[in-house]
Amino acid sequence: MIPFNKPPFTGNEEKYVLESMKSSKISGDGEFTKRCHQWFEEKLGCRKTLLTTSCTHALEMAAILLDIQEGDEVIMPSYTFVSTANAFVLRGAKIVFVDIRPDTMNIDETLIEAAITPKTKAIVPVHYAGVGCEMDTIMEIAKRHNLFVVEDAAQGMMSSYKDKALGTIGHFGAYSFHETKNYTSAGEGGLLIINDDRFSQRAEIIREKGTNRSLFFRGMVDKYSWVDVGSSYLMNDMSAAYLWGNLEKADEINENRLATWQKYYDGLKELEDKCLIELPTIPDGCIQNAHMFYLKVKDLETRTKLLEHLKQNEILAVFHYIPLHSAPAGLKFGRFEGEDIYTTIESERLIRLPLYFGLQTKDQDKIIQAVKRFFE
Ligand SMILES: *Cc1c(COP(=O)(O)O)cnc(C)c1O
Numbered sequence: 160m161i162p163f164n165k166p167p168f169t170g171n172e173e174k175y176v177l178e179s180m181k182s183s184k185i186s187g188d189g190e191f192t193k194r195c196h197q198w199f200e201e202k203l204g205c206r207k208t209l210l211t212t213s214c215t216h217a218l219e220m221a222a223i224l225l226d227i228q229e230g231d232e233v234i235m236p237s238y239t240f241v242s243t244a245n246a247f248v249l250r251g252a253k254i255v256f257v258d259i260r261p262d263t264m265n266i267d268e269t270l271i272e273a274a275i276t277p278k279t280k281a282i283v284p285v286h287y288a289g290v291g292c293e294m295d296t297i298m299e300i301a302k303r304h305n306l307f308v309v310e311d312a313a314q315g316m317m318s319s320y321k322d323k324a325l326g327t328i329g330h331f332g333a334y335s336f337h338e339t340k341n342y343t344s345a346g347e348g349g350l351l352i353i354n355d356d357r358f359s360q361r362a363e364i365i366r367e368k369g370t371n372r373s374l375f376f377r378g379m380v381d382k383y384s385w386v387d388v389g390s391s392y393l394m395n396d397m398s399a400a401y402l403w404g405n406l407e408k409a410d411e412i413n414e415n416r417l418a419t420w421q422k423y424y425d426g427l428k429e430l431e432d433k434c435l436i437e438l439p440t441i442p443d444g445c446i447q448n449a450h451m452f453y454l455k456v457k458d459l460e461t462r463t464k465l466l467e468h469l470k471q472n473e474i475l476a477v478f479h480y481i482p483l484h485s486a487p488a489g490l491k492f493g494r495f496e497g498e499d500i501y502t503t504i505e506s507e508r509l510i511r512l513p514l515y516f517g518l519q520t521k522d523q524d525k526i527i528q529a530v531k532r533f534f535e
Contacts, residue, residue, distance in 0.1 A: 161526065163475040166338040167412050167516040172404030176345060179400035187393025188373070191400040198406050199350060203324040207353040209366055210394040210402075214313040214335030214349035218246035220392055221309045221331040221351065223365050224358045227252050227280055234274050235283040235311075236266040237484040237495060237502050243285055243311045244483055244493065252280070254493030256484045259287075261501045262440040264509070268293040268300075274496035275304050284329070285311040289341070289450035290441055291320030294328045301329075309333070313349075316342055317413045317448040330355045336402055341416060341450055341516075342409065345401035348394050366392040412516045416449035419518050423452045426527035435534045452512045454530075459507040465533050466510065472529040477511050 179191055192210050199208040211217045227233065229251030235243055237256035244254045257270040264287045271282060282301055284292035292310075301308045308329030312318075315325035316334050326332025334340075336348035351366075353359050363373040369389025374380045394402075405412065430436045437455040441447050456462050462478065469476045482502045483489040495502075512526055 160473045160475055161513050161522050162515075163477050163511070163513050164339050165515040165517065166343045167341070167405055167408075169404055169408040169412065169516070171407060172345075172401045175400035175404050176397050179397045182396070185396050187395060188376075189396030189399070191396050191403045192394060194403055195399050195406060198403075199352075202409075203327050203352065205324075205327045205352055205354055206356060207359045207362070209351045209353070209362055209392075210344075210399055211349040211351055211366065211392045212394055213337070213347045214311075214333050215242035215246065216390075216392045217333035217349040217351035218242055218309065218311065219249060219390075220362060220365055221333065222246045222250045222252070223388065224331070224362055225281060225307050225309070230278060231280040232276060232278040233281045233283060234271055234279060234496075236285055236287075237482040237489070237493075237499075238264060238287070238480055238506055239285040239311065239483065240313070240480060241483065241486075241488070242313075243283055244489070247281070247283070248488075248492045253278070254483070254489070255279070256482075256489070256493055256495045256502075258497060258499060259501050259505065261505050263287060263290050263292075263442065264505060265290065265292040266297075267501075268296040270497055271297065271300055272304075275300075275306070279304065279306060281307040281309055283309045283311055285313075286315040286318065286325050288439065288453065289315045289318040289325070289448040290439070291315070291318060291325055291445040293442075294320050294323075298328065307331075312352075313337075314340060314450040315448065316340070317409065318450075319446045321444045326350075326352045327354055330358070336398075341412060341448055342402065342405045344394060344398035344405075346395075346398045348398050348402060361387065365389040413448055415516050416514065417447075419514055419523055420447075420449035420452050422520075422523050423512060423514075423527065426523075427454060427530060430531065430534055433534075449514065452514045453509050454512070455505065455508045456510065457508065462508055462510055465530070468533045469526075469529055472525070474526050474529055475513060478509055479511070480506060482506055
């Protein structure tokens with residue numbers, strides 16, 4: 160069976176994890192965490208990044224930093240992972256879902272303004288498949304209405320929108336290093352990107368259980384104490400050590416994924432020309448990271464049959480997400496603003512093909528041929 164995913168392992172991860180284990184700093188903010196922070200801050204051209212236990216937790220930190228309160232409203236697409244919404248629901252917010260664009264599966268920026276009410280606090284664009292949302296428009300709307308923007312860039316590391324790294328455009332950005340993402344840490348992991356300096360110090364405090372321990376270690380206060388709410392959001396240093404192995408080879412991983420993506424695209428283009436499938440769109444100004452290769456078939460029934468066909472050919476393809484507004488918790492915690500023209504229909508016809516660092520050429524060929532045979 161060709162698996163759907165394999166976490167990237169480039170060679171040095173084992174060595175670094177052992178190195179970390181043998182150091183006396185295996186909890187948070189050890190040597191590898193520092194190296195990763197520096198790498199991100201240079202690579203992304205941003206002022207402050209903090210490794211976290213997951214992207215879910217990075218989003219939760221953003222919600223705390225924004226002082227999201229009971230009754231506040233947060234605008235986001237319904238076609239996303241549950242954590243995008245949960246992070247804000249945990250603080251008592253009501254989620255306002257708006258429709259997506261069928262070309263990128265990203266939030267339709269032209270529908271955001273109509274969803275704004277006096278209770279709206281934030282907009283949370285999700286860069287689906289690592290392809291940027293229309294951030295210029297979103298930032299302009301946010302500015303005009305005095306709203307915050309939290310980019311769910313869980314899938315977006317190494318992607319950019321108009322030369323800006325995804326996650327560095329809004330007030331906050333969040334990455335995921337879950338095993339299903341392009342870059343991984345051992346276990347679970349994430350990154351909070353803080354693009355607004357006003358939040359940097361408080362972010363360190365919230366991540367350190369509400370204490371000013373980071374300031375104490377830097378010698379900026381002479382004792383550390385409980386100064387705010389907080390939790391334990393630090394990535395352990397062994398996880399960061401694994402991530403460091405991935406970061407060192409970030410370009411290699413990226414190029415390898417992009418090559419596979421392009422091969423799928425070229426190989427399946429004739430099916431699109433015959434109107435049998437639709438292939439992903441990368442808008443001008445967006446550089447993607449090949450987080451995902453998806454195609455869209457006619458309808459749900461065709462998708463079910465294609466998935467079965469691939470399984471019989473020993474290929475594990477998958478689909479996601481059940482739109483949040485139609486899920487039990489979505490009905491309870493959110494509402495859909497406007498009409499669901501694309502969210503449900505488009506989500507039902509999308510299939511993701513296996514895509515991971517090191518996916519062999521012969522397996523890529525086998526997958527392309529199997530998809531083609533299905534449509535013969
Ligand atoms: C993976 C993912 C998350 C959650 O990331 P974790 O690191 O697993 O918490 C959140 N949002 C989106 C869009 C994701 O794809």
